[in-house]
Amino acid sequence: MPVIGSDRVRAVVGLGTTGLSTARFLATKGIDFYVVDSRLSPPGLEEVQKICPQERIYLGDFEVLLNLGVTELYVTPGISLATPVLRTLADQGVVMRGDVDLFCDYANAPIIAITGSNAKSTVTTLVGGMLQALGKNAGIGGNLGLPALDLLADDIDYYVLELSSFQLETTHRLAAEVACILNVSEDHMDRYDSLYDYQRVKQSIYRNCQAALYNKQDILTAPLLPVGTPSCVFTAAAPDLNEFGLLPDDNGFWLSYGVERLYHSDNIALKGTHNLANVLAALGMLHLLGLTVKDERIGRYLNQVTGLKHRCELAGNIDRVDYINDSKGTNVGATIAALEGLGSDKKNIHLILGGVGKGANFAPLKPHVERFVKQVYLFGQDASLIAENLPNSVVQHSYQSLDEIIVQAHQQALAGDIVLFSPACASFDMYDNFNVRGEHFMALVSAL
Numbered sequence: 001m002p003v004i005g006s007d008r009v010r011a012v013v014g015l016g017t018t019g020l021s022t023a024r025f026l027a028t029k030g031i032d033f034y035v036v037d038s039r040l041s042p043p044g045l046e047e048v049q050k051i052c053p054q055e056r057i058y059l060g061d062f063e064v065l066l067n068l069g070v071t072e073l074y075v076t077p078g079i080s081l082a083t084p085v086l087r088t089l090a091d092q093g094v095v096m097r098g099d100v101d102l103f104c105d106y107a108n109a110p111i112i113a114i115t116g117s118n119a120k121s122t123v124t125t126l127v128g129g130m131l132q133a134l135g136k137n138a139g140i141g142g143n144l145g146l147p148a149l150d151l152l153a154d155d156i157d158y159y160v161l162e163l164s165s166f167q168l169e170t171t172h173r174l175a176a177e178v179a180c181i182l183n184v185s186e187d188h189m190d191r192y193d194s195l196y197d198y199q200r201v202k203q204s205i206y207r208n209c210q211a212a213l214y215n216k217q218d219i220l221t222a223p224l225l226p227v228g229t230p231s232c233v234f235t236a237a238a239p240d241l242n243e244f245g246l247l248p249d250d251n252g253f254w255l256s257y258g259v260e261r262l263y264h265s266d267n268i269a270l271k272g273t274h275n276l277a278n279v280l281a282a283l284g285m286l287h288l289l290g291l292t293v294k295d296e297r298i299g300r301y302l303n304q305v306t307g308l309k310h311r312c313e314l315a316g317n318i319d320r321v322d323y324i325n326d327s328k329g330t331n332v333g334a335t336i337a338a339l340e341g342l343g344s345d346k347k348n349i350h351l352i353l354g355g356v357g358k359g360a361n362f363a364p365l366k367p368h369v370e371r372f373v374k375q376v377y378l379f380g381q382d383a384s385l386i387a388e389n390l391p392n393s394v395v396q397h398s399y400q401s402l403d404e405i406i407v408q409a410h411q412q413a414l415a416g417d418i419v420l421f422s423p424a425c426a427s428f429d430m431y432d433n434f435n436v437r438g439e440h441f442m443a444l445v446s447a448l
Helices: 016-028 045-049 063-067 084-091 099-106 120-133 165-169 195-206 273-288 296-304 332-342 363-372 383-388 402-412 434-446
Strands: 010-013 034-037 057-059 072-075 095-097 111-115 138-142 158-162 178-181 212-215 231-234 244-249 252-257 260-264 313-318 321-325 349-354 373-379 395-398 418-421
Touching (some): 010 016, 016 034, 016 072, 016 099, 045 057, 063 084, 072 084, 084 095, 111 120, 111 195, 120 158, 120 273, 120 296, 165 195, 178 195, 178 273, 231 273, 244 273, 252 273, 260 296, 273 332, 313 434, 321 434, 332 349, 332 363, 332 418, 349 363, 349 402, 363 373, 373 402, 383 395, 402 418, 402 434
Parallel strands (some): 010 072, 034 057, 072 095, 111 178, 138 158, 178 212, 212 231, 321 418, 349 373, 349 418, 373 395
Antiparallel strands (some): 252 260, 313 321
């Protein structure tokens, strides 16, 4: 536990859920801090005014940070460390931290840290759910659900944290019991100079970890570890010895550890091979913790858990057409995973794409669209950019709204088809967030 030094001058930079959580925690510890936000009325302002003196709250720009004599900043994930004021302060030796780094100072139970371009929320939920099924008290959060600092408690057996690349930028003391990168594909290219730069940040999750799990089918997830650090891999293909993978049979797949068959896909509520890989990743992390991975309690859990809202969620079946809500698919990699998990060579998918591309390259979509998709429906800010990267052999049309698309898809889709809403883009051109966008899709399907 850190010493609370009076020589430190701290500021929470940016409010919102994470900033408010950080401010609340510092206040409970009796630590003085400033709050600085570039917005005049940021979310969480009323709450923070109850715990921080008004004269220590500065709104409207970040420039004031240059005059406060700060030595340590807690920067919320939405604010880039490349912001000029922050770069100036960093060059002057001011420490840039985040809420997860502060959490690590106080956490008294092993941390399971999970990142990836896609599926990290699903896998974090699965790991936490399996631990709870085994009778463990698991605190589950980070980039998912509760902020890390809100999880701190004396009776926790394991902390299971989903961590974004933005959070990892300001996390220096993680030293996870098990660290995992699920996959790496282009995302947030409006914030990173290159895929390598993005991957480098993701790789920091392995720093000082006690054990590592990675994806055998994605070389960008492979860690460089000190000799003797335990590691394990998962794969959506057949596993070698001491690997987690899928063994096919006439009725689906056996989720296996080497040749040991653990659970059959028929008994797992989550559907799609991408979700089977997610389950394998969760099992791999339990294995590295030294816990059982073949247990009837885990089997019952897997038979019941149907996944996260807005992540390949069944919105409805109308006239024998499945409508799938994957609004959380905010990058190209997520949409590819959904296509591979749900698609078939029948080319029966009606795919809805569009929104804010965040500087992404949409070209990797092309072969998957060509293989699985019958028709593409485009909308949002980057619709034309997406269209340029799709195969000419697939019918595509652009629309002004999701409302128009659902009407058209309902008219075009035939029995046995799938209408997949996996936008490959962020939502903030038309919606507050992907949750609001997903709820709109669900409401439109319900109204058919």
